[in-house]
Amino acid sequence: MSARGWVLFAAMALIWGIPYLLIKVAVTELPPAAVVFGRTALGALLLLPIAATRHELRPLLARWRAVLLYTCAEIVGPWILLSYAETRLSSSLSGLLIAGVPLVGAILAWILGHEDRPGPRGIAGLVVGFVGVGLVVGLDVATDDLLAVGEVGLVVLGYALGAMIIGRYLRGAPSVGVIAVSLTISALVYLPVTLAQLPSTPPSLRALGAVALLGLVCTALAFLLFFALIHEVGSVRATVITYFNPAVAIVLGVLLLGEPFTLSIAAGFALILLGSFVATHRAARPRTVPTAPA
Numbered sequence: 314m315s316a317r318g319w320v321l322f323a324a325m326a327l328i329w330g331i332p333y334l335l336i337k338v339a340v341t342e343l344p345p346a347a348v349v350f351g352r353t354a355l356g357a358l359l360l361l362p363i364a365a366t367r368h369e370l371r372p373l374l375a376r377w378r379a380v381l382l383y384t385c386a387e388i389v390g391p392w393i394l395l396s397y398a399e400t401r402l403s404s405s406l407s408g409l410l411i412a413g414v415p416l417v418g419a420i421l422a423w424i425l426g427h428e429d430r431p432g433p434r435g436i437a438g439l440v441v442g443f444v445g446v447g448l449v450v451g452l453d454v455a456t457d458d459l460l461a462v463g464e465v466g467l468v469v470l471g472y473a474l475g476a477m478i479i480g481r482y483l484r485g486a487p488s489v490g491v492i493a494v495s496l497t498i499s500a501l502v503y504l505p506v507t508l509a510q511l512p513s514t515p516p517s518l519r520a521l522g523a524v525a526l527l528g529l530v531c532t533a534l535a536f537l538l539f540f541a542l543i544h545e546v547g548s549v550r551a552t553v554i555t556y557f558n559p560a561v562a563i564v565l566g567v568l569l570l571g572e573p574f575t576l577s578i579a580a581g582f583a584l585i586l587l588g589s590f591v592a593t594h595r596a597a598r599p600r601t602v603p604t605a606p607a
Contacts, residue, residue: 330561355528369490387475408562442588
């Protein structure tokens with residue numbers, strides 16, 4: 314891989330490991346809907362003009378149903394659920410559980426009879442990965458937080474479905490155009506909810522800064538860099554960053570927010586990554602549009 318490829322790879326591994334920390338900071342003062350609205354609106358403001366300049370919007374009219382389905386599965390549902398979950402779960406634990414996306418994707422491929430469904434080795438990887446999830450949830454999550462774990466589980470399912478929608482209905486679609494339109498739709502969905510839930514006291518600059526970074530850096534800039542990374546190293550190699558993002562989330566949560574790092578988290582993280590790799594290494598296929606970051 315070229316020096317430019319390594320720089321882009323490192324940047325993406327860091328940028329898509331940060332959202333969990335920023336969401337945790339933002340939801341301490343802002344309603345989850347406001348956090349999602351701020352992030353999607355800022356991302357749309359930056360990416361929509363770029364997509365329009367590249368003439369990537371008009372070709373999507375013929376695929377509007379697929380774009381709408383992708384938006385619901387990948388952004389509208391997951392981002393609000395993740396924000397609610399992080400009002401109770403630590404940012405590091407949330408990032409760790411999101412690492413199960415490849416596992417759920419492999420299960421969906423198996424259930425739906427997709428050509429990339431896992432074989433015996435892949436099934437063994439699924440077992441290893443879910444043992445890791447069970448290890449983390451069973452030892453590091455309080456009983457009253459299981460609802461939040463379920464919310465993150467739905468996020469994982471949404472991300473996995475989003476990837477399948479891309480592969481089946483949006484293959485070859487203009488990447489920036491799809492993301493820009495999806496962010497715009499999501500912002501419009503959460504605008505009235507945000508207006509109805511405005512806090513009585515103005516949020517701090519810390520919370521507003523977290524939302525700004527989520528929208529400008531972790532969404533708009535992140536997607537542009539990710540597309541550049543795909544162009545540089547190919548889509549299959551680019552998706553390897555998904556194995557590094559949870560590690561970044563864990564490190565940031567522990568160092569900056571004082572979140573606990575237990576032996577079960579370390580062991581569970583290792584098992585989840587190992588299981589994800591074994592379960593999906595044969596199923597890796599190029600994708601035009603990447604899975605949205607947390």
